[in-house]
Amino acid sequence: MSDLPVLGAALTLKSLQIHHKLMLDKPRDLELQDFWPAEVLNGDWKPQVELARKLLDGHQGRLGIHGPFWGFTIDSRDVDVRQIVRKRLLQGLEVCEALGGTHMVVHSPYSTWDHNNLDNYETGRQDKIALCHDTMKDAVRRAEDIGCELVIENIEDKDPHARIELAESFGSEAVRISIDTGHAHYAHGTTGAPPVDYFVKAAGNSLRHIHLQDADGYADRHWTLGEGTINWHSVFDALGKLDSDPRLIVELRDHSGLPASIANMSALGLAQ
Incomplete structure (x- = not known):
């Protein structure tokens, strides 16, 4: 048991108080989810x-x-929208610094439409990366200064490699890869993307963060681990081959399922 990876969690401050003892019983990584709304960041x-x-x-x-x-x-x-996004990212990093946090999740820009259409334009892929650089350049510098990693999470991504190309294009240790297992499983089941473990293999040691949630391959369920159809043995087998020590963050819609998620993965001999 002691050699199994330790699961952390994505929680609000309210749910952290409920699961406080569990989150302190082992070195469990924590992602706070109170600080993404604009109303909070502006307040x-x-x-x-x-x-x-x-x-x-x-x-x-x-x-x-x-x-x-x-x-x-x-x-x-939209140049004005990009200005707002720059502001939001810097506001998030300000919170991260105040907390002493070392990662901030950023959503991937790659859509299902992109998968079929980026190569329909001569410079489609390069243009997308250039827009992301223009939006994120200040945040990347700030993240480097405070020792924080911006981890880019797959959302609609069908191709697990495009997001990796984007992250690597910054040439910065502050821009790394995140995987959401439920998003990958949705893309696999609904849009023909590879299975979840292929996303892990594609990321390799660029993977520094993973949202663990179960799903059915149809929608973004965020179910308790073990209640959906993800092949967890293949996922943890792929994770076990990495040296990058990614944060293993259980991210559920119903946070009361956290103890059961940990227990279910423990029963499978995969995590603790």
């Missing part, structure tokens, strides 16, 4: 950071946040 979030610091006294795992994502993409062609 006074310092009391929430203070509460988090109190709750995390004795916490041994790594800490990060889910960054802002609602209502925009990092490849917007």
Whole structure:
């Protein structure tokens, strides 16, 4: 048991209080999910950071946040929208620094439409990457300065390699790869993408973060691990071949399923 990977979780401050003992019983990585809404980032979030610091006294795992994502993409062609996205990313990193966090999740810009159409244009792939650079350049510098990784999470991605090409194009240790197992399983079941373990193999040691959720291959379920149809043995076998030590973050819609998720993976001999 002691050699099995330790599962962390994505929680709000409210659910962290409920699962406080569980999150402190081992060095479980934590992702706080209170700080992505624009209303929070534009307001006074310092009391929430203070509460988090109190709750995390004795916490041994790594800490990060889910960054802002609602209502925009990092490849917007609208110059004014890109300015807002720059602001949001920097606001998220300000929170991360205040927390002492070392990762922030950023959503992938690659859609299902892109998969079929990027090569329909002479410079489609290069243009997309250039737009992301224009949007993220300030955030990347800021992340480097504070020792934070911007981990780019697959959303609609059908091709697991395109997002890796984007991350590597920054030439920065502060831009790495995230995988969401449920998103990958949706893409596999609904759009013909490879299975989840192929996403892990494609990322290789660029993978620094993974959202673990179960699903049915049809929708973004965020079910308790073991309640869907993901082949967890293949996923953890692929993870076991990596040296990059990715954060293993259980991300559920119903946070009450966290203990069962850990218990189910333990029963399979995959994690603790």
